[in-house]
Amino acid sequence: MSLPQTLIDKLWAAHEIVRRDDGDTLLWVDRHYVHEGSFHAFGKLSERGAAVAEPGLTFAVADHYVPTRGSRTDIAAPEFARMVRQVVENTNKHGIKLFGLDDPRQGIVHVVGPEQGLTLPGLLVVCGDSHTSTHGALGAYAFGIGASEVAHVLMTQTIWQKRPKQMRVSVEGRVAPGITAKDIVLSIIAQIGADGATGCAVEFAGSAIRALSIEGRLTLCNMSIEAGARCGMVAPDQTTFAYLKGRPYAPRDTEFDKSVEIWTKLVTDRDAEYEREVSLDGARIVPVVTWGTSPEDTLPIDASVPDPSREPDEARAKYLRDALDYMGIAPGRKLTDIAVDRVFIGSCTNARIEDLRAAAAVLAGRTSKVPGLVSPGSSLVKRQAEQEGLDRIFRDAGLEWGESGCSMCAGMNGEVVAPGERCASTTNRNFRGRQGRGARTHLMSPAMVAAAAVTGHLADVRALLDGRKV
């Protein structure tokens, strides 16, 4: 009888080409996603006069630098136009399929991959972007890499990795109405810290995770990197198979049924052991927001920000002072007393159709007290939202309905939050200057961003639900 294996063991074993004595292992890459930011790697190929080993397993999108407001056919800023042109040229040259600005399937790479059925259970997926962990939601082993590694994968379709430590995060129980995957993952990060899973591959398990839709699981795995994890994943199940059925690049008909039989086995065996186990009680998770400059600076919405003068540890007190100073928040202030200047709904974390529906449910028939932008995760999500009339709800509330791209999450396309402005955001990082130099970011779920828009301050969405479903 073979030893019981974890999901991570099974995925790892299926991709192992060479294992050296020192533990370094050469793994096969099933999907490689590239974007405008991958130009460094294409440059390295040119320097060597090298070809792309497997163009058929490589897919490109234009997302990081594309405008999400204004013209996309004639990009006003030459430096962004150049970035988009480069990815067109590089993918043409190497015969790589590009979901570019002229393609109705264009969108954020971590939305497009699952949406197109390119990401499947059991695959090893890499991309030169840290939020590649997103794809683990479908039971893939997916992680972000740097430019040199992107070049390596382009040239060899393989990557060297050391076997990671393994960690299981279990969330049992039923979460309360209004609690989303974003609240779950921010609560996990608050518990284990922004480096709580460094060096680890993480499997998310438990009844509260199983109950999540694929959209929710994508949000969850997306932010596993914010706990430092190499990758995060959820074992594939009926929810996964139902999501994938009929997706353009996924297997079809009898091939699909055969695949499901194989994918069904991609679960952690009963007696398999994890090196680290963390558990949370789903019933105790409440709506949360970040108050500081790291995703670990997360608190329940009814709490107050820390007071450094009450912190006995000097290093911790300094950290709290620096964070509060940057955020422009007085020590001990109640979170719900913090006014916001604008809102942003978008990014690979929270811009899928369910996210837009949740925000629209809160905003319907109401007005936003602050300006804001809604940027759908993909052009297909945008179209679907428009078919459902969600765009009208956002517009009627006074928010801007934009195009798809990474947009104001990192402000790479020049769409930034002004210095000193405070933004309630569905994104993944509240780092200093992340949304623009001097910008102040509070992370939360789409429904909570909608609540902040309606009230003009950080707010508990549960008070605004009155029977609405989010």
Add this chain to the structure above:
Amino acid sequence: MEKFTRLTATACPLNFTNLNTDQIIPVRFLKRTRAEGYGQMLLHDLRFDADGREKDFPINKPAWRNAQIVVGARNFGCGSSREGAVYALYDYGVRVVVAPSFGDIFSGNAVQNGLVTAIVTDEEAAEIMASLERTPDLPVTVDLEQQTIVCGNRTYNFSIDPVRRMRLLNGWDEIAVTQSFADRIAAFKAQDRALRPWAVPRAQE
């Protein structure tokens, strides 16, 4: 890639927990090519105000301006996968970062570019930073073969992944190493296509 064995240089303390790659190099500079150089953009928004004037920041101080070693706090280089963060450190002249923990992708990028990431405990990092605050121009020696950091009259052992250590010591070209396994890769691919036909994207009409 340049080999690394041993370095004696001044060391700059950067006592910031979770010093993420957005801080190490702000996103707006990532459009640059490597040939244009990344060194001047290192920690840009922490070093310079909105008008481009230098702020009161460790690496702006005369004693630390030419530091080739930086010592940081936990979770150094967390966040975005941007290799530009490593380019910025390296192009500025930094060859070693000492910290209690590193973002995984950052330390992977570091080894690709000849930058050493040396792991010490929280207490040791704090102690080294305190020594540097007291004596800013104290020379620090990092020895990758011995895995030691000598700072004043103290010697600290550091850890680093043994695979990464060997690569840094030898300056190996990873792609050349991989290409030496070309037969194994081809054999894997052939076998895998039979085992997992579903893993290939379905052809589009």
